[in-house]
Amino acid sequence: MWPMIETGAWVLSALFALHMVWDWYKTDSTYSEDVLTSSREGEIEAMTEQHKL
Amino acid sequence: MADTDITSKTMDGMGPHGTKVGLLRVLGPAHVWALGVGIVLVGEYMGWNFAVGKGGAYAALIACWFAGILYSCVAMIDSEVTSTVAAAGGQYTQAKHIVGPLMAFNVGLYLVFAYTMLEAGNAITLGYLISVAADMTGATEALDQRPFIILAIMFLAWLNYRGVLATLTFNLVITAFAFCAIILLFFASAPWSEGTMLAHADLMSGQAALPYGWLGVLAAMHFGLWFYLGIEGTTQAAEEVRSPARSLPFGTLAGIMTLLIAATLTWYICVGYLPWEYLGDGVNGAVAPLFSAAQMTGSDGLILILGFGTLFATLASANGCINDASRAWFSMGRDHYLPQWFGAVHPTYRTPYRAILFLVPIALIFALGAPLDQVITFSILSGLLGYTFMPINVILFRRKWPLDTIKRGYVHPFHPIPALVLLALCSVTYFAVFLGYGTQLIAMVSFYIVVSLWFHFWRYRFVKRADQFTMPWPKPRGY
Structure with a gap:
């Protein structure tokens, strides 16, 4: 039984890795770098909590 | 603020600085609790018992409670500062705003190394646990642990890649199970009953009380950290919680209270079932002491529950570590402390996907190629350097932004x-670590000095100095 589970673990690992790499390629080729790296820290915070006493 | 349109479909409703795709604010206090406790609870299931080997059962208890004070200080300080710095990066972002860029760069690296090494350590442990399960179920050949180590890292990285809500909800379920398993073992042991199998009086008297005297107590401090190492990771969720000022202090302080209870119960149960010589040998003796204690009860149900508790605690820790290391790496990329390429957010899943992917091979290299004790020591030392920064950070924070200048979600007393106290306990722990791992400590400090020089003389020129501060804070007092 355990040799089969070992093989299953190799296969699942490969599937998870391939899915991430495929999605990474798809995302990077669909969206511009400007959009993907547009995040700035604390922007929602800037709108909702203005630290007024 | 006038340019902000929260109904805009192109700007994602996120603010005045041009964010089109940002991290999602979907988490609540329970997720913050699950992140902090999830990273740490594996330390209750294994690792802390090396403290018993260093100084005996009482030394481990003293180390447990002193480390508890250290981490209570960490939790209180973090809760106050993070309730005002509601951005990913945690202590890195705090350092950037409060101390300066060089400290921020170092703290960011401490965080990434502490969590990535801990993730690798957890994956190694998980491979070992699977091999034990194989032995217990009658496997005739030695199991190859590598596919399970790789699967753990790949599955958790995939989960993190796909979204923070599912990731931390998964952590909440498995962490709650692992914590309840400890409580269950305590009640099943019935210490108040005359028929209890706990034998504290026999196992802790005479030579067993403090076998190496007070020096053993000092040496045990190193492993006392294991009970709580990682609770400061709650701050990495700051940009993804719905109400940072409320959720972060609530989740963090509930987390440290949970851990104080879990640590004390773990110590009480294990030293009552197992002789200190066996308990203190985490390699050839009690590798997973709570599981060993469950075996002592003779109950198949408890053995199964504590077995799954150990497995879940390991998974939860690795999962939280991937979450935290990637947020720290992402934040440094976003601020140009590292290449901006790492500061990307996935437009569908809203996760720092490039940071998550980049750290996968690093975790795999350490998980498959480095011994467990070296990996864990690297993690602990990085964490300790981070704790040393915290007292300096909060003193400067209170001085530059006194209580009447910035609204805090929590004010620590x-x-x-x-x-x-935190600074003093860190000093004691440095000495304790130096006794056991002096070479690694010196090597690691040298490493951070070298990368600091690289940052100061080369990398800092790429940092856009005004862009990195977008918090609506007033000017610091005196500037």
């Missing part, structure tokens, strides 16, 4: 006593 008795300032500056927690900061000074």
Whole structure:
């Protein structure tokens, strides 16, 4: 039984890795770098909590 | 603020600085609790018992409670500062705003190394646990642990890649199970009953009380950290919680209270079932002491529950570590402390996907190629350097932005006593670590000095100095 589970673990690992790499390629080729790296820290915070006493 | 349109479909409703795709604010206090406790609870299931080997059962208890004070200070300080710095990156972002860029760069690296090494350590442990399960179920050949180590890292990285809500909800379920398993073992042991199998009086008297005297107590401090190492990771969720000012202090402080209870119960149960010589040998003796204690009860149900508790605690820790290391790496990329390429957010899943992917091979290299004790020591030392920064950070924070200048979600009491206590306990722990791992400590400090020089003389020129501060804070007092 355990040799089969070992093989299953190799296969699942490969599937998870391939899915991430495929999605990474798809995302990077669909969206511009400007959009993907547009995040700035604390922007929602800037709108909702203005630290007024 | 006038340019902000929260109904805009192109700007994602996120603010005045041009964010089109940002991290999602979907988490609540329970997720913050699950992140902090999830990273740490594996330390209750294995690792802390090396403290028993260093100084005996009482030394482990003293180390447990002193480390508890250290981490209570960490939790209180973090809760106050993070309730105002509601951005990913945690202590890195705090350092950037409060101390300066060089400290921020170093703290960011401490965080990434502490969590990535801990993730690798957890994956190694998980491979070992699977091999034990194989032995117990009658496997005739030695199991190859590598596919399970790789699967753990790949599955958790995939989960993190796909979204933070599912990731931390998964952590909440498995962490709650692992914590309840400890409580269950305590009640099943019935210490109040005359028929209890706990034998504290026999196992802790005479030579067993303090076998190496007070020096053993000092040496045990190193492993006392294991009970709580990682609770400061709650701050990495700051940009993804719905109400940072409320959720972060609530989740963090509930987390440290949970851990104080879990640590004390773990110590009480294990030293009552197992002789200190066996318990203190985490390699050839009690590798997973709570599981060994469950075996002592003879109950198949408890053995199964504590077995799954150990497995879940390991998974939860690795999962939280991937979450935290990637947020720290992402934040440094976003601020140009590292290439901006790492500061990307996935437009569908809203996760720092490039940071998550980049750290996968690093975790795999350490998980498959480095011994467990070296990996864990690297993690602990990085964490300790981070704790040393915290008292300096909070003292400067209170000085530059006194209580009447920035609204806090939580104000920690008795300032500056927690900061000074934390600094003193860090000094003691450095000495304790130096006794056992002096070479690694010196090597690691040298490494951070070299990368600091690289940052100062080369990398800092790429940092857009005004862009990195977008918090609506007033100017610091005196500037």
